[in-house]
Amino acid sequence: MIEEKIPNPNGELIETEISMGTVHPAALEPYRVRFFVEDEIIQEAEITIGVNHRGVERIMEGLPVEKANALTEKICGICSNSHTWNSVLTAEKGLNIDIPNRANYIRVIMGELERLHSHLLYLAHGSEVLGHETFSMRIFYIRETVMDLLDMIGGNRVQYGVSIIGGVRPRCELNEMRILKIETGLDQLESDITKFAERFKADPIVNSRIDGVGYLPPKQARKLAVTGPSLRACGFDYDIRTEMPQYDDFDFEVISLDTCDVKANLLMRVLESFESIKIIRQAIKNLPKGPIADRTWEMIDCDIIQSYIEVPRGICYHSYALENGRIRGSVIRTPSMSNIAAMQYAAIGNHITDGQLCIVQCDPCFTCTDRAFEIIEL
Amino acid sequence: MADITILYSIIGAIVTLFVCFIIGTFLPGVEKKYVHARIQQRIGPPVSSVGIMAPIKFAFKDNLEPHSPAPGLYKALPILSFLCVLLVLLFITPQMYSVALLSSVIAIIGLLKVEEIAYVLMGSLSKSIMSLSMRFPDLVKGAVHSDVVRSHIEDISSKRSLRMISYGSFPLYLSLFVPVVCSGSLYIGGIIKYQQIHGPFIFTTQGILAAFIFFIGYVILLNESPFNIIEAESDVIQGPYMEYISKYRSVIYLTKGLLMFTLAALFTIFFLGIPLNLFSWNILVYIIVALLFTLFMGILSAFTPVFTNRQFLPVVIVSTLIGVLAIVIGILI
Numbered sequence: 001m002i003e004e005k006i007p008n009p010n011g012e013l014i015e016t017e018i019s020m021g022t023v024h025p026a027a028l029e030p031y032r033v034r035f036f037v038e039d040e041i042i043q044e045a046e047i048t049i050g051v052n053h054r055g056v057e058r059i060m061e062g063l064p065v066e067k068a069n070a071l072t073e074k075i076c077g078i079c080s081n082s083h084t085w086n087s088v089l090t091a092e093k094g095l096n097i098d099i100p101n102r103a104n105y106i107r108v109i110m111g112e113l114e115r116l117h118s119h120l121l122y123l124a125h126g127s128e129v130l131g132h133e134t135f136s137m138r139i140f141y142i143r144e145t146v147m148d149l150l151d152m153i154g155g156n157r158v159q160y161g162v163s164i165i166g167g168v169r170p171r172c173e174l175n176e177m178r179i180l181k182i183e184t185g186l187d188q189l190e191s192d193i194t195k196f197a198e199r200f201k202a203d204p205i206v207n208s209r210i211d212g213v214g215y216l217p218p219k220q221a222r223k224l225a226v227t228g229p230s231l232r233a234c235g236f237d238y239d240i241r242t243e244m245p246q247y248d249d250f251d252f253e254v255i256s257l258d259t260c261d262v263k264a265n266l267l268m269r270v271l272e273s274f275e276s277i278k279i280i281r282q283a284i285k286n287l288p289k290g291p292i293a294d295r296t297w298e299m300i301d302c303d304i305i306q307s308y309i310e311v312p313r314g315i316c317y318h319s320y321a322l323e324n325g326r327i328r329g330s331v332i333r334t335p336s337m338s339n340i341a342a343m344q345y346a347a348i349g350n351h352i353t354d355g356q357l358c359i360v361q362c363d364p365c366f367t368c369t370d371r372a373f374e375i376i377e378l
Numbered sequence: 379m380a381d382i383t384i385l386y387s388i389i390g391a392i393v394t395l396f397v398c399f400i401i402g403t404f405l406p407g408v409e410k411k412y413v414h415a416r417i418q419q420r421i422g423p424p425v426s427s428v429g430i431m432a433p434i435k436f437a438f439k440d441n442l443e444p445h446s447p448a449p450g451l452y453k454a455l456p457i458l459s460f461l462c463v464l465l466v467l468l469f470i471t472p473q474m475y476s477v478a479l480l481s482s483v484i485a486i487i488g489l490l491k492v493e494e495i496a497y498v499l500m501g502s503l504s505k506s507i508m509s510l511s512m513r514f515p516d517l518v519k520g521a522v523h524s525d526v527v528r529s530h531i532e533d534i535s536s537k538r539s540l541r542m543i544s545y546g547s548f549p550l551y552l553s554l555f556v557p558v559v560c561s562g563s564l565y566i567g568g569i570i571k572y573q574q575i576h577g578p579f580i581f582t583t584q585g586i587l588a589a590f591i592f593f594i595g596y597v598i599l600l601n602e603s604p605f606n607i608i609e610a611e612s613d614v615i616q617g618p619y620m621e622y623i624s625k626y627r628s629v630i631y632l633t634k635g636l637l638m639f640t641l642a643a644l645f646t647i648f649f650l651g652i653p654l655n656l657f658s659w660n661i662l663v664y665i666i667v668a669l670l671f672t673l674f675m676g677i678l679s680a681f682t683p684v685f686t687n688r689q690f691l692p693v694v695i696v697s698t699l700i701g702v703l704a705i706v707i708g709i710l711i
Contacts, residue, residue: 016529018613019509026612036523040534040687044523129612131603131684137418205604209683352534353686356612 018352022051026129026356029366031340035347035355042355045347047340052370060320060330065091065299066165068327072318073159075332076368078121081114081160082311083332083368086318088163089309094302094322095165101288103167104246106174109182109283110153110162111309112276116189117146118312119229119269119276122363123196126266129357130209135200142192149185152178167293179284186277197270210263214358216346218260224342227335228314229272230362232256233264240310249286250279262354265361299325313363314339334368387473394471394656395464401665402639403429403632405672413676429635433628441624445505452503455496456622456629462493463633467640472653475567482564486644487551490599493637494543497601497608500618501536508620535617538608542598545694546605550595550641552701556588557648559708566647573651580649584711587704589649591697596641596671598694600634603679605693610684642668 021032030051036044056075060068069091072083085107092099120143127135147157153172154160162172174182200206216226221234231238235258241247242254255271257264299322306319314335321328339362347358407425415422424431446452466489468474474481509530557579558564561572579585598605609617619630646652646667652660685693 017523017526018529018531018534020531020613024508025615034523036526037529040537127683131606131610131612132682133414133603134418134680137420141419205682205689208689209686351686351688353607353610353613353684 018355020356024356026360028125029364031364031366033355033359035352037352040352042347042350042352042358045344045355045359047344047359049340049366050370052367054370057330057332060327062326062328064325065322065327068320068330069163069165070161072332073161076334076365077158078118078365079114079311079313079316079368080158081110081154081162082309082316083318084161085111085163086307086309086311086316088165090305090307090318090320091165091322093307094305095297095300097166097294097297099167099294100291102290103292103294105249105283105287106153106168106172106292107163108246108250109174109280110150110160110172111311112279112283113146113150113153115276115312116273117143117150118363119273120146120193122269122312123266126262126357126360129360130206132206135196135206138196142189142196145185145189145192149182152181164293166295166297167291170292173292174284174287179287182280182284186280190274190277193270193273197267200266200270207263209354210261210266210357212259212261212263213350213354214262214265214343214346214361215349216260216342218258220345221260221342224345225338226314226342226362227338228310228312229268230265230314230339230342233268234258234260240308240315244309246309247279250282252279262357262361265363269363304329311335313365313368334365336362336365336369340364340366340369390656391468391471391473394473394654395467397656397661398467398639398643398654398664399464399632399636401668402635402637403433405429405635405638405668406631408669409672409676413673414680417677417680429631433631436623436628436631437625439624441626444621445507445510446503446621447505448503452500452621453626455500455503456626456633459493459496460629460633460636462489462496463637463640465489467636467643470566470640470643470647470654472655475565475653478565478567481566483554483558483566483569484564487554490547490550491543494539494547494599497539497618498536498543500622501532501534501539501608504532504618504621505530506532506620508615531614532618532620535608535614538614539618542608545698546598546690547595548694549591549697549701550599552698552705553588553592553595554644554648556584556701556704556708559705560584560711569648570651570653578650582711584704584707585649587700587707589645591701591704592645592649593671593674594693594697596645597675597678599641600637600675602675604682604685605690606684607686607690612684638672639664639668642671645671 016037018035018037021027022030032048034046035042056071060071069084069087072087073080075083120139124136124139127139150160151157154162155171162168216234218234221231226234232255235256237254237256239254252275255268255275257268302322304319304321308315308317316335317333320330343359343362346361347355350358404425406428410428411422411425443449444452466486469480469485509528557569560579561569563569563572573579580589601608609619622630643654643664646664647654650663652663654664
C-alpha cells in the first residue's frame with residue numbers, strides 16, 4: 001500500500017499531457033483537469049476551477065440579511081437547503097436567537113432529506129462515470145422518492161426556502177398527513193437502497209472497476225484537510241454533526257471505512273443514507289409541539305460571526321458581520337474546496353479511464369466551490 | 379441466356395444489399411428502445427430515431443472543417459468503413475460464391491481489418507478543439523510541467539484502436555477459423571455445403587465454443603459497452619468520431635447498423651450454414667439472428683460498466699484461449 005502519493009518532481013519523466021475540460025461529458029459541471037500520463041497511467045494531475053464563479057459573496061455585501069439568506073440558496077442546486085440553513089444559523093448566532101425546538105426538528109429533517117438526495121445523486125453520477133447506465137438510472141428512480149418528499153415540505157424540488165431567521169417558513173409545517181407520507185417514503189427508500197446496495201456489492205465487474213481505484217492515503221487526506229464522507233472513507237470517524245447542538249436529540253452512528261478508494265466512497269454514501277433515514281425517523285417520531293418560528297427577535301449590529309455545519313459533502317463554513325441589518329464581509333467556504341484539491345493526489349497511479357472517477361469520488365461541486373479567481377495578465 | 383443470368387445475379391445482389399441495409403438501420407434503435415430502455419425501466423427513444431432519423435437529420439446539417447492535418451483523408455474514412463462493411467455483405471451473398479477469391483474468409487477478415495484500421499487513422503488525424511493548447515504558457519496554479527507535449531484525446535483513442543487491431547479482435551477472427559478448419563474450406567460456398575451435409579457447426583462442441591467467442595468478438599468489433607475503450611465517455615469522449623459532423627456522422631451511424639447486421643449474417647453462414655437468400659424463408663433466420671445478437675449485446679452492455687485494460691485483457695485472453703481450444707478440437711475431431 002502506498003504510504004503517500006508524491007507527484008513527479010519537475011517532470012523529466014512525464015511523457016505527455018492529457019487535458020480534459022472545461023467541458024467534458026464525465027463532469028457534471030465545468031472544470032479543467034490536466035493529467036500527466038505515461039502509457040495511460042496518471043503520474044500527476046492538476047485541477048483548475050473557477051469557471052462557475054458568480055460572486056455570490058460580493059452580491060451579498062450590503063444586502064439585508066433576510067435577502068442575503070435567500071440568495072445563499074442559489075449557491076448550489078444540490079445542497080441549497082444547507083447553505084440557507086448555515087447562513088440563517090450565522091445570523092441567529094449573532095442575534096442570539098433561540099429557535100423553537102419544532103423548527104429545529106424540521107430543519108434537521110430537511111437537512112437529512114437533502115443529504116439523502118445528494119448521496120443518491122452522487123451514486124448515480126458515479127455509476128454514470130463508471131459507464132454503468134442501468135445502475136445510474138435505477139438510483140435516479142430511487143431518488144425520486146426523496147425529491148417528492150422535499151417537494152412536499154419545501155414546495156420545490158431544488159430551492160426549498162425552508163429556513164428563515166427564527167425558525168422555518170409556515171408552509172413547511174409538518175401535519176399528520178405529511179408525517180405519514182414521510183414515513184411511507186422512508187420505508188420505500190430503505191427497501192430500495194438495501195436492494196441496490198446488495199446488487200452493487202455482489203457485482204464482480206463493478207467491484208473490479210472500483211476496488212483500489214483512486215486510493216488516497218489517510219495521512220495525505222488529513223494533511224490536505226479532506227472533509228465529510230471523503231474523509232470518513234479514509235478511516236477517520238469525524239462528523240461535525242456530533243458537535244452540532246441541532247443534532248443533540250438524535251442518535252446516529254458516524255460511519256467510517258478504511259479502504260480509502262472509490263469503493264469506500266461509494267459505500268460510505270450508501271451506509272450514511274441509512275443513518276439519515278434513522279435520524280429522520282427519530283425526528284418525526286419525537287417532533288415537538290409548538291410554534292415553528294420565533295419572530296420576536298430584534299436586529300442588532302454584530303461583529304464577524306462564524307458557523308460550521310455538516311452538509312452532504314463535508315463541513316460548510318459561513319461567516320459575515322451585521323451592520324444596520326445588512327451583510328458585511330461575507331465569506332463562504334464549501335467542503336469541495338479542499339476535497340477537490342486532494343483528488344489530484346488520489347488520481348495518481350490510476351489508469352486515465354479512471355481519472356475522472358478518481359476526481360468524482362469526492363462528490364465535487366464546482367458551482368459551490370468557485371468563490372475566488374485570479375486574473376492572469378496576458 | 380448467360381447475360382440474363384448475370385443480370386439477375388447483379389439485381390439479386392443489389393436488392394439483397396438494399397434490404398439488409400434497411401434491416402440494419404433498425405437494429406441500433408431496437409437495442410436502445412427494446413433492450414436498454416426496457417431494462418432501465420424507461421420509455422426510450424422511438425425505434426427509428428437512432429438508426430434512421432439521426433442519419434437523416436445529420437445529413438442535412440451544416441458541415442464544419444475538422445482540425446485535421448489531412449482533412450480530405452479524415453473525411454473519407456467513414457465512407458471507407460461503410461464500403462468495407464458493404465463489401466463484406468456483398469461477398470457473402472450467394473451471387474458472389476462463384477467468385478471464390480472474394481467470397482472467402484480471408485477477404486472478409488481483410489475487409490474487417492481495413493474497417494478497424496480506419497479507427498486508428500480517424501483518431502490520429504483528429505485534432506479537435508477539446509485538447510488544443512493555449513496561446514500562453516499553461517502556468518495556472520504554479521504548474522510544474524509547463525513544457526510537456528500535450529496530446530489530443532483522440533490520440534489515446536488511436537493508440538487503443540491499434541491495440542484492438544493487434545489483440546482485441548482475436549476472438550472474432552479465431553471463431554471464424556473454426557468452421558474453416560472443420561470444413562477444410564476457406565470459401566463460404568464450401569463452408570455452407572459442408573454444413574448442409576454434416577449439420578450446422580453450432581451443434582458441435584467446437585461450434586458452441588466458437589459461437590461464444592464470436593459473440594465477444596461481435597461486441598468488441600462494434601465498440602459497444604463494455605468493450606468501448608476507444609470511445610469511452612469518461613476519458614476520450616467520442617474518440618475517433620469526435621470531429622465528425624453532418625453527413626460524415628450520418629455515414630457513421632449507418633455503418634454501425636449495417637455492421638450489426640453483417641456480423642450477424644456472418645454468424646448465420648458460418649455457424650448455421652444458411653445462405654443469404656432474400657427470395658426464400660432463409661432471410662427470416664437472418665433477421666432473427668440479428669435481433670438475438672442485438673438483444674444479447676444490449677443486455678451485456680446494460681449490465682456492465684465500461685472495461686479498462688484491467689478487465690479487457692483477461693476477457694480477450696480467455697476468449698482467445700477458448701478460440702484456440704475450439705480450433706484444436708476442430709482439427710482433432
